Amino acid sequence: MSGARRVSKKQPQPGFSPRRLYVVLALLGLCGLGLAARAVDLQVLDHSFLARQGDLRNLRIEPLAAHRGVITDRAGRPLAVSTPVRTLWANPREVLASPDAWNRLANNPVLNTRTLSQRVNAHPEREFIYLARHLPPEQAQQVLDQKVPGIYALTEYRRYYPAAEVVSHLVGFTNIDDVGQEGMELSMERRLRGEPGRKRVVRDLHNRVIQDIEVLDEARPGEDLALSIDLRLQYIAYRELLSAVQEYNAAGGSAVVLDAHTGEVLAMVNQPSFNPNNRAGVRLSALRNRAITDVFEPASTIKPITVAAALESGLVQADARVNTHPGTLRVANKTIRDHRDYGIIDITTILTKSSNVGVAKLALEMDQQLLPGYMSEFGFGEPTGIPFPGESSGLLPIRQRWRDIETATLSYGYGVSVTALQLARAYGVLANGGVRLPVSLERLDSAPEGVRVISEHNANQLVTMLETVISEVGTARRAKVAGYRVAGKTGTAHKLTAAGYAEDRYVAVFAGLAPADNPRVVTVVVVDDPQGAYYGGLVAAPVFGRIMEGVLRTLNVEPDQPAGQYASMVLSGEAR
Known part of the structure; x- marks a missing residue:
């Protein structure tokens, strides 16, 4: 009959399967047991592995500065000596991440906030820039004491000439990198310069050296030079x-x-x-x-x-x-x-x-x-x-x-x-x-x-x-x-x-x-x-x-x- 109502058949629904749930729970349980077992293994049975991995993230190879050979007169009186100084450097990425800390250097006579801002903003992608070189240790410490993240120090050597202008033309001088530029400092560069070494150190989360581990290569100082002059x-x-x-x-x-x-x-x-020792304003003819x-x-x-x-x-x-x-x-x-x-x-x-x-x-x-x-x-x-x-x-x-x-x-x-x-x-x-x-x-x-x-x-x-x-x-x-x-x-x-x-x-x-x-x-x-x-x-x-x-x-x-x-x-x- 055309007017008769069509009756639709109901589709069968899938039934609930407890077995599938048990399988999932079992897999989760096995994963948990595996993680627990691995944790026990790392923390108890193989603790040295974690220590090694931690060291890999904190151990660093640092240079060992080598001082330049001493120049003396014929009787051993010093004419040119190397004195240890501190050089401030920064990781601009770390410094830029903590701008609130910059105010600690507001009135610092060695490195103020303005200078720091100019330097790090000029090189935001770099990991190393010099801030101030060859500072007396006490001046460098004035900056380090402010604990601005990303500012560090390293030891270098600066040349000092006790007799100053009396021997300047003969002895000569070095540049800021301790490389001979004039006089015997230049002509005897190979003999006077030292060979830097390497050491392994541990740094903390703030990149500060907290422990010296071992010396990999000893620094070799330069050869001393005795001049003929009295x-x-x-x-x-x-x-x-x-x-x-x-x-x-x-x-x-x-x-x-x-x-x-x-x-x-x-x-x-x-x-x-x-x-x-102070060549500011010196004419070339005087050299x-x-x-x-x-x-x-x-x-x-x-x-x-x-x-x-x-x-x-x-x-x-x-x-x-x-x-x-x-x-x-x-x-x-x-x-x-x-x-x-x-x-x-x-x-x-x-x-x-x-x-x-x-x-x-x-x-x-x-x-x-x-x-x-x-x-x-x-x-x-x-x-x-x-x-x-x-x-x-x-x-x-x-x-x-x-x-x-x-x-x-x-x-x-x-x-x-x-x-x-x-x-x-x-x-x-x-x-x-x-x-x-x-x-x-x-x-x-x-x-x-x-x-x-x-x-x-x-x-x-x-x-x-x-x-x-x-x-x-x-x-x-x-x-x-x-x-x-x-x-x-x-x-x-x-x-x-x-x-x-x-x-x-x-x-x-x-x-x-x-x-x-x-x-x-x-x-x-x-x-x-x-x-x-x-x-x-x-x-x-x-x-x-x-x-x-x-x-x-x-x-x-x-x-x-x-x-x-x-x-x-x-x-x-x-x-x-």
């Missing part, structure tokens, strides 16, 4: 040179003191100087070790080498006489002049009176290559071989053919450029009986082997001749040292500029040795561009005398004559 002599030379540069308002100056028997540098000073890097024309201090070449070649004997009349000598288009007409004079008087005409005539009688050859043997035109950055080799021209005017001017110190150290080495040949010794900036245990340049006889003759320069009739009366016989030579050179030789600018030089009967010390003094007086005998010679007096007495060198006796001998003409 700090007592260094102070003497520094004081006297500074006094002269200030007195004559000079542009600068240098002084070198050599041991005549070993070639060791006993003192080396320069002006202007600088304090390596130069002028005694090694700066060259000048030695003028008349070269004349003993010209005379040595004449004697050694057999051209003349010590008693030979040279006619210097009328006090001038025309060579090519140049007139060579003496201070006055000395007439016919012997070789000694050529040096005593510093006769340009006399030495020029000697040089012009030689073979063209003879004089340059002897100058080379005395060490001009080549570096001294010391391990020092920026050493100049000077300038000694090499020519196939020398014009007469070139030979003549070379004979009295023009056309050749030297350093103060080279000039001291050359006079060391005379002081050491004609043997040239290598120069050393490090203390030596014994004298090195040298190279013979001229005969011992001729060297001794030249020293005797140079004693007359210090006499009342010589050009360097102010270089005398009471109680000692002194030999030396003055020099006054026009400064060479871009426009040629300056008419009113000079370099005043004195080079000498003492005691003359058995030379122990060689000293060279150079004063650059003195104002007012400018002659070597007036400006540089007195500095030499004061330095030499202090050096000889400090070294306890026995006087070779009673005080006053030498002066009377010179006046009577007996000092030869």
Whole structure:
């Protein structure tokens, strides 16, 4: 029937199964038992596993700082030492996570809130930045005591120079990372620097070291370095040179003191100087070790080498006489002049009176290559071989053919450029009986082997001749040292500029040795561009005398004559 109601059949519902519930509960129970068993195993049976895992999250490898080698003078007096300092660093992520703690540094003189904010906000993704380096421990502790999360400290070493500007040009200095930048600090970097080590430490949740576990690699300190200088002599030379540069308002100056028997540098000073402990505002020009890097024309201090070449070649004997009349000598288009007409004079008087005409005539009688050859043997035109950055080799021209005017001017110190150290080495040949010794900036245990340049006889003759320069009739009366016989030579050179030789600018030089009967010390003094007086005998010679007096007495060198006796001998003409 169409109107009949359709009856739908009811779908059967799935019945409740207790077995499925039991299976789920059983699985949960087994998991719980497994976790409990594992917990028992870790906490009781295998406790070391958790300890190891905890250590892995707290153990760290930390660097062990190695201090740089100590630089001392020849007697062990410290010239450069490394002192432990504290460096503050931060993990910007940790610091930025606790901005409320920054106010603890609001008025801190070492690191304030503003500086901290600027530093960490500039490097938010980094895990290490420096905040302040090389702080005294007490200053660093002022910051650490505020317990700002993310700020830590580490130990570094900072270089300190006890003698400051007195040895600054020779010793040099290091940068903030303790790497040598100038002087012996730079040239001996490999020997002086230490090798950092490693250690394993435990840090807490605040990243603080709470326990040192073990040293993995021992830090190896750098090698100590004993220089040849004597700090007592260094102070003497520094004081006297500074006094002269200030007195004559000079542009600068240098002084070198050599041991005549070993070639060791006993003192080396320069002006202007600088304090390596505080180099703020120091000009680059003040950093130069002028005694090694700066060259000048030695003028008349070269004349003993010209005379040595004449004697050694057999051209003349010590008693030979040279006619210097009328006090001038025309060579090519140049007139060579003496201070006055000395007439016919012997070789000694050529040096005593510093006769340009006399030495020029000697040089012009030689073979063209003879004089340059002897100058080379005395060490001009080549570096001294010391391990020092920026050493100049000077300038000694090499020519196939020398014009007469070139030979003549070379004979009295023009056309050749030297350093103060080279000039001291050359006079060391005379002081050491004609043997040239290598120069050393490090203390030596014994004298090195040298190279013979001229005969011992001729060297001794030249020293005797140079004693007359210090006499009342010589050009360097102010270089005398009471109680000692002194030999030396003055020099006054026009400064060479871009426009040629300056008419009113000079370099005043004195080079000498003492005691003359058995030379122990060689000293060279150079004063650059003195104002007012400018002659070597007036400006540089007195500095030499004061330095030499202090050096000889400090070294306890026995006087070779009673005080006053030498002066009377010179006046009577007996000092030869």
